[in-house]
Amino acid sequence: MRFNVNREYLLKALMMVAKAVPQKADLPILQNVKMSLNEKGLELMGSDNNITICTRVPYMAGDVELIKNAKQGSTLVQCKLLLEIVRHSESEFIDFELIDNSILKISYGDVVNRPNTLRAEEYPEIDLNVKGATFEVKSAEFTKQIEQTAFAASTKETRPILTAVNLSAHGGLLTATATDTARLARKTMEIETEENFSINIPAKKLLDIVHSFEGEDVVSIAVSDKKAAFSFGNTVISTRLINGDYPNTKNIVPKTFNYYLEVNSREFLNAMDRVSLFGGVIKLIMTEDEVEMISRSTITGSANVKLSTFQFSGERLEISFNSAFVTDAIRAVASEDVTIAFIGEMKPFVVKNVKDDSIDMLITPLRS
Amino acid sequence: MRFNVNREYLLKALMMVAKAVPQKADLPILQNVKMSLNEKGLELMGSDNNITICTRVPYMAGDVELIKNAKQGSTLVQCKLLLEIVRHSESEFIDFELIDNSILKISYGDVVNRPNTLRAEEYPEIDLNVKGATFEVKSAEFTKQIEQTAFAASTKETRPILTAVNLSAHGGLLTATATDTARLARKTMEIETEENFSINIPAKKLLDIVHSFEGEDVVSIAVSDKKAAFSFGNTVISTRLINGDYPNTKNIVPKTFNYYLEVNSREFLNAMDRVSLFGGVIKLIMTEDEVEMISRSTITGSANVKLSTFQFSGERLEISFNSAFVTDAIRAVASEDVTIAFIGEMKPFVVKNVKDDSIDMLITPLRS
Numbered sequence: 150m151r152f153n154v155n156r157e158y159l160l161k162a163l164m165m166v167a168k169a170v171p172q173k174a175d176l177p178i179l180q181n182v183k184m185s186l187n188e189k190g191l192e193l194m195g196s197d198n199n200i201t202i203c204t205r206v207p208y209m210a211g212d213v214e215l216i217k218n219a220k221q222g223s224t225l226v227q228c229k230l231l232l233e234i235v236r237h238s239e240s241e242f243i244d245f246e247l248i249d250n251s252i253l254k255i256s257y258g259d260v261v262n263r264p265n266t267l268r269a270e271e272y273p274e275i276d277l278n279v280k281g282a283t284f285e286v287k288s289a290e291f292t293k294q295i296e297q298t299a300f301a302a303s304t305k306e307t308r309p310i311l312t313a314v315n316l317s318a319h320g321g322l323l324t325a326t327a328t329d330t331a332r333l334a335r336k337t338m339e340i341e342t343e344e345n346f347s348i349n350i351p352a353k354k355l356l357d358i359v360h361s362f363e364g365e366d367v368v369s370i371a372v373s374d375k376k377a378a379f380s381f382g383n384t385v386i387s388t389r390l391i392n393g394d395y396p397n398t399k400n401i402v403p404k405t406f407n408y409y410l411e412v413n414s415r416e417f418l419n420a421m422d423r424v425s426l427f428g429g430v431i432k433l434i435m436t437e438d439e440v441e442m443i444s445r446s447t448i449t450g451s452a453n454v455k456l457s458t459f460q461f462s463g464e465r466l467e468i469s470f471n472s473a474f475v476t477d478a479i480r481a482v483a484s485e486d487v488t489i490a491f492i493g494e495m496k497p498f499v500v501k502n503v504k505d506d507s508i509d510m511l512i513t514p515l516r517s
Numbered sequence: 518m519r520f521n522v523n524r525e526y527l528l529k530a531l532m533m534v535a536k537a538v539p540q541k542a543d544l545p546i547l548q549n550v551k552m553s554l555n556e557k558g559l560e561l562m563g564s565d566n567n568i569t570i571c572t573r574v575p576y577m578a579g580d581v582e583l584i585k586n587a588k589q590g591s592t593l594v595q596c597k598l599l600l601e602i603v604r605h606s607e608s609e610f611i612d613f614e615l616i617d618n619s620i621l622k623i624s625y626g627d628v629v630n631r632p633n634t635l636r637a638e639e640y641p642e643i644d645l646n647v648k649g650a651t652f653e654v655k656s657a658e659f660t661k662q663i664e665q666t667a668f669a670a671s672t673k674e675t676r677p678i679l680t681a682v683n684l685s686a687h688g689g690l691l692t693a694t695a696t697d698t699a700r701l702a703r704k705t706m707e708i709e710t711e712e713n714f715s716i717n718i719p720a721k722k723l724l725d726i727v728h729s730f731e732g733e734d735v736v737s738i739a740v741s742d743k744k745a746a747f748s749f750g751n752t753v754i755s756t757r758l759i760n761g762d763y764p765n766t767k768n769i770v771p772k773t774f775n776y777y778l779e780v781n782s783r784e785f786l787n788a789m790d791r792v793s794l795f796g797g798v799i800k801l802i803m804t805e806d807e808v809e810m811i812s813r814s815t816i817t818g819s820a821n822v823k824l825s826t827f828q829f830s831g832e833r834l835e836i837s838f839n840s841a842f843v844t845d846a847i848r849a850v851a852s853e854d855v856t857i858a859f860i861g862e863m864k865p866f867v868v869k870n871v872k873d874d875s876i877d878m879l880i881t882p883l884r885s
Contacts, residue, residue: 230794230817237791252818259825260791264818423605423628426598449598450620450632457627 150186150222150247155215156257158206159191159243160235163228165384166195168357169202170228176273182231183272185223190383191216194275195228200354201275202361204384217242223269226253234262277385281373282318282344288362288381291370294325294336295359297481297508301334302327302352313349315395316372318342326398327352332474333398334481335509348372349391358386402499402509406490408463410435414479414487416458424452425472432469432517435461444472468494469517475500478510518554518590518615523583524625526574527559527611528603531596533752534563536725537570538596544641550599551640553591558751559584562643563596568722569643570729572752585610591637594621602630645753649741650686650712656730656749659738662693662704663727665849665876669702670695670720681717683763684740686710694766695720700842701766702849703877716740717759726754770867770877774858776831778803782847782855784826792820793840800837800885803829812840836862837885843868846878 166182174180174197183194190207208216224247235243240257247266248254255262295314303311315326323340326333358379362368365381372378378387410433420442424431428446440459445451468491479487484502491498500510534550542548542565551562558575576584592615603611608625615634616622623630663682671679683694691708694701726747730736733749740746746755778801788810792799796814808827813819836859847855852870859866868878 227817233794234820237794260788260820260822262794262818262820264795265816420628426601426605426630427632448633449595450630452602452628452630454628 150184150224151218151220151245152186152191153217153242153244154191154206155213156235156238156241156243158210158215160232162191162193162204162206162383163232163235165204165361166193166202167228167232168195168361169197169200169386170195171197172229178225178267178271178273180227180229181225181267181272182228183223183225183269185269186216186219186221187223188221194272196273196275198273199351199389200357201277201387202384203277203386207383222247224250224253225267225269225272226264230264231255234264277378277387279371279373279376279378279387281371282342282346283369283371284318284340284342284344285367285369286323286338286340288359288365288368290338291368292359292362294323294338295355297336297483298325298327298334299352299356300327300477300481301329301332303329305329309391310349310393310395312351312353313391313395314352314355315347315349316377317345317347317395319345326395328396328398331471331513332478333401333509333511334478335398335402337507346372347395348374348377349393349395350377350388351391354388358388361386402511403492403497406492406499408435408466408491409461410440410489410491411460411486412440412456412489413458414482414485416456417487418476418479420454420456421472421476424454427452429472430469430515430517431472431475432467434465434467435463436465437461437463463491466491466494467517468498469515470498470512471515474512478512482508482510518552518592519586519588519613520554520559521585521610521612522559522574523581524603524606524609524611526578526583528600530559530561530572530574530751531600531603533572533729534561534570535596535600536563536729537565537568537754538563539565540597546593546635546639546641548595548597549593549635549640550596551591551593551637553637554584554587554589555591556589562640564641564643566641567719567757568725569645569755570752571645571754575751590615592618592621593635593637593640594632598632599623602632645746645755647739647741647744647746647755649739650710650714651737651739652686652708652710652712653735653737654691654706654708656727656733656736658706659736660727660730662691662706663723665704665851666693666695666702667720667724668695668845668849669697669700671697673697677759678717678761678763680719680721681759681763682720682723683715683717684745685713685715685763687713694763696764696766699839699881700846701769701877701879702846703766703770705875714740715763716742716745717761717763718745718756719759722756726756729754770879771860771865774860774867776803776834776859776861777829778808778857778859779828779854780808780824780857781826782850782853784824785855786844786847788822788824789840789844792822795820797840798837798883798885799840799843800835802833802835803831804833805829805831831859834859834862835885836866837883838866838880839883842880846880850876850878 185192194203238257244256246254324337326335369380424444427444440456443453478500553560562571612624614622694703737748792812795812802809808824811821846868
């Protein structure tokens, strides 16, 4: 294998695959990136066995030659080391030459690096093809859908299925749902597919994936019962799914309420931020004339704040909640004003943007 | 105790004392800040028993009133919590009132905080007075002296004295010395005192102290055989010393050499940075025609670079060293060009700025 490659394109591709390469791996071979120069260009693959990222530097970008003096071949080289070498280089092109199938000579300017390599055949066989429903989404819209839901997934491994975002398609609607049982976030968007499915993707991995889309307008998603693959530009990211049936949350969000509090999102977040210095549990005491927010810790003390602008309709209501949950929900709703709708003291309440029905944020209150 | 205080001045003072307050303390009472409102102003004290910082918000700054409605008194309040409360506030003045000697009511705008307090008498007695030699230094010059030496102190506690910077005064010269036995950094500056002393201040603490000087031109330093105190503006920082005799390093730096390598600092640092991707040990191979830098690891591979601009005088020389030590020394010397002077293959070498005799950087080579 031998080639001369544009540094900037190589660095971008390496940074992409490096996201999948584990720092410490049960299988040490996974700390390598697989480089293959074939008729399509320079293919790079990294994997931690759960997520696999494959991307390509093509021979040409429009009229610009990205790879010169090519002789095909493949090898494995330590991903972190290769990334550092390319990062530390500064010339426009970098020269690669595989020597004796054991050393990759990397040259630029007066510098020569000679990292040791392994044979490409030693890398595990990874099949990126997914046979199943395939559809396209606008990447910005899908990214927002995941950002508005993934935070509500559980971070505890006791019930692995709850660490996932459930993606389900039905009648041309794609619904993302995440819940840790104390709160739930759901967002729907329209997609163009006749297929119906329900899959569970680890929430943290899914966030990493959507944050890799940057710059691409459209992403093609393929799902089977074992994995999902996201294709955009010259890149494919595949992820394993979490097995099992996602809890039935379809009818969990109430439709009718007895109390409505309308507030300015920023002012409300600011007030929670201040009061929660004395612990994360906040009590709201609401009447039509006054809304007070209180937090109290037997060890450190207490704080309270009165909201200066609000609209409350209903009888006097006291309700306590985890301030982080309400903060996350208000941030996810992402509108200037937000309505919090309550049924009663110990009943789950919802945070919503009255102008957007596609998003549901449900929170269980705490005893106070 | 009751007062109304300018938020900005209070925040600055709190951030200063918070540097001394430990996150976790053997003595939990040290997680508090001691607040005393007396005839001089609002005094704040924080301590971890090694370092103590005391600073003051005066009643007036020029014509501007900083403290109003004052009623003297004192209390202890959790430093981290108080700092967060003041940080989260936004009005120009904040109102403080000590209630029943157990709660500090802190009010601004519509927000009221009520952190629990302890009685000021429960705080350990700390004497900030130092009876001993006292002299003044220009803070910028002293800060630079410490920055140019402290990095060479040991980070291992096996010989505590080597974790210190030794400050010694003799004949109007103040010398700072630090060594971990594999390298040594020394810098001298003139001071106006007749006194002679030699004290050992923990290097990390001393760096923190000099980085607190910001904005003050002159610092007054008092030293005894138990502690040192640094006074500037409204602040005093005192630190314990490390007991014991500092190793005699007076005649350790050679004066005559057989080989001189002159290089551009930035280019040399850049080359070391690239080559050391394969491990921190670098071998220099120098002749009058070519200077090559090599690093080699049996596991990861090797790298080499040829310097494009240099001047070398002497026979061919090979020498290996810890690249971090040479990097630190070149950074400390802080000149555009730097001269590395060698005696021979296994002899300590020096990194120097030929225009500045006040600084010595000595490094022991490694076997290669």
